[in-house]
Amino acid sequence: MTEYRSIDSLDGTAIGYTHRGAGPGLVIVPGNNRMAHNYDRLAGELADRFAVSVIDRRGRGASGPQGPDYRLEREIEDLRAVQRAEDAHLVFGHSYGGLVALQSARADRSLDRLVVYEPAVSLNGSFDLSFLPEFERLLAAGRRTRAMALFLHRTHLTPLPGSTPRVVFLALAALLVGGRSGAEMRDLMPTTPPELTEVARYDSDGATYAEVMARTLLLGGTKAPAYLLGVLEPLSRVIPRARVELLDGADHNAPDESAPRAVAEHLAAFFAG
Structure with a gap:
């Protein structure tokens, strides 16, 4: 049975999260444009072995807004608040949630094991965010379909090659954000620029990740974009106790959409030690 719980973060912002299962505490940190419910299948695959909490990050669900002074540091505080509330020493982060998890792990000596799936980490400019100003202008003008088309085109998070005509990305974006089924996506889009800004702000040569002391599994899918893999x-x-595993045929959305069972198998094996 899934419960919806809430905890106040360090700055007083309410952070909602789903909770199910029994066993060692595991917190899942979702990616960009994702909410806790997007990971229901992944959590369901793990709930017979772990007490799984999936965060609705700021700007989502019953959680408070990002706010005008949004920083990744607030997300770290949110993650740690849920960890303390659930006595959780295992963490899984997906995409932007992977960046949050890695940055939190740098100073979290209570963390036992960490898994990140294609974290939104930029090393020496590897994450190209030159499209961000145009994306923000389109959002400000209310042109969310065009903004989504730009995002899909420049992040390479679809199977379409970069040479695909813009009109194809526009059609795909219209499907994603149009109508009632796209209402959630439209609502989440304004959270993207502040998060991508933090990806850029945390660009580095990677040396600080040597501070991550938890045993760490770095997961990816063979169909993911090169800049993520x-x-x-x-x-x-750099991370002292880390290893890489790749899921054959998996894409960037394997944890939440295309292959949650396969991802869960890797998580369960690693977290079980």
Whole structure:
């Protein structure tokens, strides 16, 4: 049975999260444009072995807004508040949630094991965010379909090659954000620029990730964009107790959409030690 719980973060912001299962505490940190319910299947695959909490990050669900002074540090405080509330020493972060998890782990000596799936880590400018100003202008003008088309085109998070005509990305974006089914996506889009700004702000040579002391599994899918897969091996060489595993045929949305069972199998094996 799934419960919806809430805890106040360090700055007083309410952070909602789903909770199910029994066993060692595991917190899941969702990616950009994702909410806790998007990970229901993944949590369901793990709930027979772990007490699984999935955060609705700021700007989502019953959680408070990002706010005008949003920083990734607030997300770290939110994650730790849920960890303390649930006595959780296992963490899984997906995409932007992976960046949050890695940055939190740098100073969290209570963390036992950490898994990140294609974290939104930029090493020496590897994450190209040159499209961000245009994306923000389109959002400000209320042109969310065009903004989503730009995002899909420049992040390479679809199977379409970069040479695909813009009109194809526009059609795909219209499907994602149009109508009632796209209402949630439209609501989440304004949370993207502040998060991408933090990805850029945390760009580095990767040396600080040597502070991550938890045993760490760096996961990726063989169908993911090169800039996401390309940071895994460098991170594994910096993080003292880290290794890389790739899921054959998996894409960036394997944890929440295309292959939650396969991801859960890797998580369960690693967290079980």
